[in-house]
Amino acid sequence: MTTMLYAITLEVRDAPGVLVRVAQVFARRGCNISSVHVEHPAETPWSHMSITVQNVARIDQIHHQLEKLVDVHRVTINHHQDTSHE
Amino acid sequence: MDGATALIKTLERQGVEYIFGYSGGAAIPIFDAIVTSGTAIKLILVRHEQGAAHMADGYARASGKPGVVLVTSGPGAGNVVTGLMTAHMDSVPMIVICGQQIRQMLGFDAFQEADVFNMTMPVVKHNYMVHEVNDLPRIVNEAFHLATTGRPGPVLLDIPKDVSSAPFTGSLDAPIDLPAYTHRHSVSKTHIAAIAAAWQKAKRPLILAGHGVLIAQAAPAVRTLAEAMDTPVTTTLLGKGALPETHRLALGMLGMHGTAYANKAVVECDFLLNVGSRFDDRIIGDPAQFCPKAFKAHIDIDAAELHKMIAVDVAVRGDAKESLEALTAALQPARHTTWNKHLDGYRRQYPLQYSDNEGLTMQHLIDRVYHITGGKAVVATDVGQHQMWAAQFYKIDQPRNWLSSGGAGTMGYGFPAAIGAQFARPHEPVVAFVGDGGFQMTLYELATACINKLPLKIIVLNNHYLGMVRQWQELFYDNRESGVNLEGNPDFCKLAEAYGARGIHITGLDDADAKLREAFAITDRPVVINAEVVKTSNVFPMVPPGAPLTNMIITPPATALDKPTGST
Ligand SMILES: Cc1ncc(C[n+]2csc(CCOP(=O)(O)OP(=O)(O)O)c2C)c(N)n1
Numbered sequence A: 001m002t003t004m005l006y007a008i009t010l011e012v013r014d015a016p017g018v019l020v021r022v023a024q025v026f027a028r029r030g031c032n033i034s035s036v037h038v039e040h041p042a043e044t045p046w047s048h049m050s051i052t053v054q055n056v057a058r059i060d061q062i063h064h065q066l067e068k069l070v071d072v073h074r075v076t077i078n079h080h081q082d083t084s085h086e
Numbered sequence B: 001m002d003g004a005t006a007l008i009k010t011l012e013r014q015g016v017e018y019i020f021g022y023s024g025g026a027a028i029p030i031f032d033a034i035v036t037s038g039t040a041i042k043l044i045l046v047r048h049e050q051g052a053a054h055m056a057d058g059y060a061r062a063s064g065k066p067g068v069v070l071v072t073s074g075p076g077a078g079n080v081v082t083g084l085m086t087a088h089m090d091s092v093p094m095i096v097i098c099g100q101q102i103r104q105m106l107g108f109d110a111f112q113e114a115d116v117f118n119m120t121m122p123v124v125k126h127n128y129m130v131h132e133v134n135d136l137p138r139i140v141n142e143a144f145h146l147a148t149t150g151r152p153g154p155v156l157l158d159i160p161k162d163v164s165s166a167p168f169t170g171s172l173d174a175p176i177d178l179p180a181y182t183h184r185h186s187v188s189k190t191h192i193a194a195i196a197a198a199w200q201k202a203k204r205p206l207i208l209a210g211h212g213v214l215i216a217q218a219a220p221a222v223r224t225l226a227e228a229m230d231t232p233v234t235t236t237l238l239g240k241g242a243l244p245e246t247h248r249l250a251l252g253m254l255g256m257h258g259t260a261y262a263n264k265a266v267v268e269c270d271f272l273l274n275v276g277s278r279f280d281d282r283i284i285g286d287p288a289q290f291c292p293k294a295f296k297a298h299i300d301i302d303a304a305e306l307h308k309m310i311a312v313d314v315a316v317r318g319d320a321k322e323s324l325e326a327l328t329a330a331l332q333p334a335r336h337t338t339w340n341k342h343l344d345g346y347r348r349q350y351p352l353q354y355s356d357n358e359g360l361t362m363q364h365l366i367d368r369v370y371h372i373t374g375g376k377a378v379v380a381t382d383v384g385q386h387q388m389w390a391a392q393f394y395k396i397d398q399p400r401n402w403l404s405s406g407g408a409g410t411m412g413y414g415f416p417a418a419i420g421a422q423f424a425r426p427h428e429p430v431v432a433f434v435g436d437g438g439f440q441m442t443l444y445e446l447a448t449a450c451i452n453k454l455p456l457k458i459i460v461l462n463n464h465y466l467g468m469v470r471q472w473q474e475l476f477y478d479n480r481e482s483g484v485n486l487e488g489n490p491d492f493c494k495l496a497e498a499y500g501a502r503g504i505h506i507t508g509l510d511d512a513d514a515k516l517r518e519a520f521a522i523t524d525r526p527v528v529i530n531a532e533v534v535k536t537s538n539v540f541p542m543v544p545p546g547a548p549l550t551n552m553i554i555t556p557p558a559t560a561l562d563k564p565t566g567s568t
């Protein structure tokens, strides 16, 4: 089986609850987050969030819903197929 | 000055007229500041926090200004969740302020501590936990900005009691600081040109207007464009009033219980412009078979709605009014006589109709109210069969005259929403059409309506059933009734009188008109009209859920229908 991997990076406000808001976009679809990393580099106004998810439907829709969050500044999504488990 | 006073003063600067509220320990400092600050804002004490939320929602829909709610922590905040969801689904601007436990107790399961910040995230546009008293004015200003710009929605502020009681040393002029939020999107000229080119070539064009038109105050722009292009207009449930429904180009509502001619127009059109509707599953039926032959264009302020349900040929992200005006400028006026005559044929062949053979129907009563009020009332509805018939038979000619819970379909919405609307528009007639089921979910607000001597008319369309569910059980579940019989309803007239309202009982066709006229002559208090109607009628036309619009059932089916598989 081929797996579609999505690597999502977000620039977000360093505000309480922002991780919950992002996680809810996935959780409401029953989509599991494989990994998440958040840090706030000293020199920038934004926290950087990196998330990976697998095989989620309608990633375009997720992209817009993430961008719509009031605390989310920018969203980039990269995807690639993982055939290593075949 | 304490935080609570700074909060009230900031609300006042935002132009707030009313706060719909219910007090409790964590909110006492804020209620106190309403008195001590000498504010001109009027506090409307409700009887349940859900009532407050729907009143604020009705106030907002009827006025265009955000409604404001103030409740206590824990159960108080819990009771507004349905109201938040209702407003969120329908893009209604609302500010909900909740008291909260003191900061040092947060996370300790202290008395009436509920994690309202996390609990409400999915049902608001944005929310805040206020940790610093001096942040209050900025946060209030941000809340109003967020609630009213872009795609509007509810914003919640959770304010710990020690924050509202703390001395305030900041500035009331605090500017907003929302660096990640953008709400203005310039309309793409290329996309407008592409829509114009397709429209110019179209033989059977159609406009679909949604709530976004009313939110953007674009109803006049719809009319100008529709008339210039001789193009008929259908609206969603929430779009009623986007074009006067008495206009020659108005087709009424489309979708599950839309008019036959609107649905046929959707099926047959070769060009569809959706402005400000999100292609909800209640209007598109089976998305794969929606509007198959047409060039489809979609204008929406929210990028997350574009291409979501329906992949369109051109999608424009932007303000409805600005986009429609750009389109008008880009188009040469056209005539579509053949197409409009063709649709007139459908209007004659499949008119909305009802029969008096079996007695007083909801349709008959709504139709009479339409005529008695000259179509000028502000109409709120609850959810169910009566809602769909009200949408069919009460034509709306003016924006902000139709308040109905669309996306959430919240029973219990109609009556408190009508109260909010009457506060917003004190000198206009306000009518609430409610079912016997839904009215019982929020009828305790009769106290609020009576104390404030609101002259609104509450019309209980009493079929002694959860009618809409009974209809589905009849059509799709072999008429097996389960949990829908409301025999044992209270005497709604006596109940009304107990609160100090007038109760008027309509028992059938014979007394309907006289009793309605009697009710509409009363102006010093609320009137509850309990109308006994035919118990087991069904709403038609009906597109079974998830089915294509071509499967619309116009008259009662002779055989049993398959269980629906699509959207609930
Ligand atoms: C809060 C809530 N609970 C349940 C429903 C499901 N529901 C939709 S319509 C309906 C029946 C409404 O009955 P009534 O208020 O009497 O109106 P009628 O359909 O009879 O006109 C029900 C139970 C709902 N929409 N909202």
Ligand SMILES: [Mg+2]
Residues within 6 Å of the ligand: B384, B435, B436, B437, B461, B462, B463, B464, B465, B466, B467
């Ligand atoms: Mg009923």
